Amino acid sequence: EEDDEEEDEKDREIPVLPMERQESVELTVQQRVFHIANELLQTEKAYVSRLHLLDQVFCARLLEEARNRSSFPADVVHGIFSNICSIYCFHQQFLLPELEKRMEEWDRYPRIGDILQKLAPFLKMYGEYVKNFDRAVELVNTWTERSTQFKVIIHEVQKEEACGNLTLQHHMLEPVQRIPRYELLLKDYLLKLPHGSPDSKDAQKSLELIATAAEHSNAPIRKMERMHKLLKVYELLGGEEDIVSPTKELIKEGHILKLSAKNGTTQDRYLILFNDRLLYCVPRLRLLGQKFSVRARIDVDGMELKESSNLNLPRTFLVSGKQRSLELQARTEEEKK
Template sequence: LNNLNENNQKQYEEKERNLRFQAIQEILTTEVTYLRQLEILMEYFIQPIIERKLLNHSLLSSLSDNIKTLYNVSGELIKELKQNSENIADAFHKLAPFFKLYSVYAYDYEQILSLLQTKQENDCEFKDFVNKQETRPEVGRKLPSLLITPIQRVPRYKLLLREVLQHTCNKHKEYNLLQVCLVEVEKAARHINTFIEQYEESQKLLKLQKCIVNPINLVKPGRKLIKEGALMRVSRRGNSAYRRYFVLLNDILLYCKGDPQNSLTICCVLPLNKCKIESVLSGGLFRVTCLNETLLLYSEKDDSNLWIAAIQNSIKKYVECRQTLRKDSSSRKPLRHNDLNLFPSENVPIIAGKRKRLDKETEINLDASKIMYLKKDNESDIDIQSDNCLILLKRFKRFKNNDDSKYVKSYEQKINYKIADKENVYFTEHSKVCSPIQSANFKQESSTLKSISEFFTSLGSSLKEFFRF
């Protein structure tokens, strides 16, 4: 039984080694084929077009440089694999970082393809040249199929490496390094896909931009088109509805008049971070609120729920992004008609205007007569006055039972001096009540204590009225 298990194990290991070898050989053979396709593309199409000046465009020169770069990367990979086919992990680990160069080619691919197709439609000589080259026995392929070959190569690397790793024992010396290589290739593939998505999004925005008659530039890095279409807007009175075109981007909602087939006029720009949406009726009516702007909408195609979900998700994602990255649109408000020139647009001349935080409708008018403004300087003066009076009160208590008129007169003079120098209106006005007592000058020594007590009684009442105010 043990011998049988050992034989089965040996057969399984031998089978895995063969499958692994076949996967490595497939990488090598497909890479040689890919390299030959790049040579055909350059030799029979790109170079003749440039030399004969059949098409004069900067994209063509860029395409030639990109193909040469990718040709060098592919040639180096073939060289490494031919030296030692078992050294596949080291070969990919060395060249995987250069696979991101494919993203440059991928970004220009759609523009190149569109340029060549347009040229063939408008230029018969160029069309005849392409058709002649495609029918050559050395070529045997259409030009578009050759152009897309580099786009497909990195995803192909990912599939082939997975197959190699699948048939590699986890105890193999290259197993861990193969896993690292697979991760690097997947990163490169995502990088390329990101560039392609960015190009596609920019093309959508450019197409939309051509329809808009307002001086607004919608094309911006990171901006995406989420949804667009016609919606019915209910009037403010609720007795009629108008068909309007809405464009949902990942940061704003555009409310437009017109048709994208002809032209669109933006009536209002609503920043999503200030928007709220709620369903009004189960029949599909919903409300979009943005500060002082309110739109009551519904769809004739019964897809109101899709619009509600799209706007809600866009608001949620935009707010989440803004929690970690503050953008220039943080203080935006709904813009209508003449205020649309305040919309931040690059490479579009706009009229400079002062930023207003609040509209007239949201301003709050305050009655100045009911507001008391307190200054720190005045408050400190009051505290100094009260402290001085309290000090004098304590000192006069020492002489309450003292008949010495000299001390009483000296402190009475100090009190008059302290009161006369203060700038507080209320304190000076009330201090006039004390003037008869102060003018007496204590002519009769027997009435000294009585005058002092009357003085402090009047002073105490004045202080009470002052602090009560």
């Protein structure tokens, strides 16, 4: 009888353990879903503060200057910030409060798909902003050069703590980047949702709508990334070379060795290859670190690369162009590529 009782005990215990494990797994899934929803909320808070900076600080101060002192036309300011005011109002007054409320009620309503679906009709605002983006950046660059007061205001705001040591152009890119960010978060959210979740349908619908809008944002993002690379090279050259242009694209840059024709010794040089020309640079020691001076400019059109016939010196090659020819040596095979 004791054996039978032991068997009965075992029978009763068998279903309990898997149930406990199952509950534990489900809890983990719910936690993951919650973390993504919470990340959406936290990034939304940060985004709204950036929109506030654009609309209520940059735009407001520039408009005040334009209207009160006519240092530059108010139309320029409107041209730069486009419909940022509408975007800011929507996120600050509607989407952020909705997300905050939902996260407070998460135990009862663990879903975000329904809220993000409401975002869809407002994506048209982003379309307008993205379309205007190139022109807006161009206006900032033009008026920074043209108006001292315009430049002063922008630099003053950029020094403020809220700006995070980032340029106006960087912050202007935030709305362009936000839609692809929603897309990534939603994709992650859908992957983590348990099978048969009541939020699956709404979240999937939201993703489809947002993904379409995100497509339009990708081109300006890529363009801005290219501009950032050009700005870095511009600073590297001490601002001496006029290279920051929408048509110019940085292909590659890096250290190389120059072979001396006289005695075969090598000297450290720096090559910067753009889509239209190659800059051959020499190091220039500065108190603020090492920068470079352009020693030669070779047009890509008509430029040729040839392997060197010098067997004693590995990884050497000849660059010949309209302006001049250079015999160079890479320190590694990777550098040569």
